[in-house]
Amino acid sequence: MISYFKRALSDFIRHRFLHGVCTATIALSVFIISAFTLFFVNAGALMNTWQKGIRVIAYLEPGVNQGARKALIQRIKAFDGVEDVVFISRQKAFSWLKKEIGRQSSLLEGLEDNPLPDSLEIKISRSALNVKDIEYLASRIKTFNAVNGVEYARKWLARFKGVYDLFRITGIILVTMVFIAIMFIVANTIRLILFSRREEIEITRIIGADEEFIRNPFYIEAAMLGFLGGITGITLLFISFALSMPTISPSGILPFFTIRFIPPAAGIAIVISSVIVSWMGCYFSIRRFLHM
Numbered sequence: 001m002i003s004y005f006k007r008a009l010s011d012f013i014r015h016r017f018l019h020g021v022c023t024a025t026i027a028l029s030v031f032i033i034s035a036f037t038l039f040f041v042n043a044g045a046l047m048n049t050w051q052k053g054i055r056v057i058a059y060l061e062p063g064v065n066q067g068a069r070k071a072l073i074q075r076i077k078a079f080d081g082v083e084d085v086v087f088i089s090r091q092k093a094f095s096w097l098k099k100e101i102g103r104q105s106s107l108l109e110g111l112e113d114n115p116l117p118d119s120l121e122i123k124i125s126r127s128a129l130n131v132k133d134i135e136y137l138a139s140r141i142k143t144f145n146a147v148n149g150v151e152y153a154r155k156w157l158a159r160f161k162g163v164y165d166l167f168r169i170t171g172i173i174l175v176t177m178v179f180i181a182i183m184f185i186v187a188n189t190i191r192l193i194l195f196s197r198r199e200e201i202e203i204t205r206i207i208g209a210d211e212e213f214i215r216n217p218f219y220i221e222a223a224m225l226g227f228l229g230g231i232t233g234i235t236l237l238f239i240s241f242a243l244s245m246p247t248i249s250p251s252g253i254l255p256f257f258t259i260r261f262i263p264p265a266a267g268i269a270i271v272i273s274s275v276i277v278s279w280m281g282c283y284f285s286i287r288r289f290l291h292m
Helices: 002-014 016-052 066-077 090-108 131-142 154-196 198-206 211-247 264-290
Strands: 055-060 082-088 119-124 147-151
Touching (some): 002 016, 002 211, 016 154, 016 211, 055 066, 055 131, 131 147, 154 198, 154 264
Antiparallel strands (some): 055 147, 082 119
């Protein structure tokens, strides 16, 4: 086995330009895959963070007394997916509105009466954070006589989830195509090396060398190409991430969310996948060459 590694390393150095171009191409491919992974990791985390803050607001009919309100709160709390229900009086909502609009609060001074209704703020549990569950819960709450209307960020949530799912499907297709491209790149690189050494391979066959003696160094070379390309691609993404983060102001854009790099497990999985795909490209190339 040690002799195989020595031969693979010697051949790697001998064809360093060809191997260098192949490694750079794999690194660029891994960089693209890792960038998509970075997007999906943060987009998924952002969606989960946003969903945790989802509230369903039930506006009450005018004149609902305290007893009816407490009974309504207990009935809503009994629903699956409801974590908590908080009553917000119309006076409290009006004060909050004045505070939020700040200097523009003078526009509300001409109002003779508070136009806002009493409402219930319904916090959704983590077990019911998908769009269908929230829609079903909102439709059930809306059927109560004391409820005048129900509001939640249905359109925004549905659009965000639709865009996220579209990018996920596109990402899976792109990643698959990139890995196939890596396999063909490695296969062609190994094939060029095989053709440049075909006389040497024929001589080793004539003197009695078995197939493993010929194949194994090339398998090791392919694994080295996949490993070096994978590590280089991940490193390039990390450098780009580290350099671009200071120019992005997460606290100003999304104060509740912190952009993070891909998890170590995902990075390791990408490198291992790069090695496996490179090995497969070498396998098909050698298999075809040795049977010519």
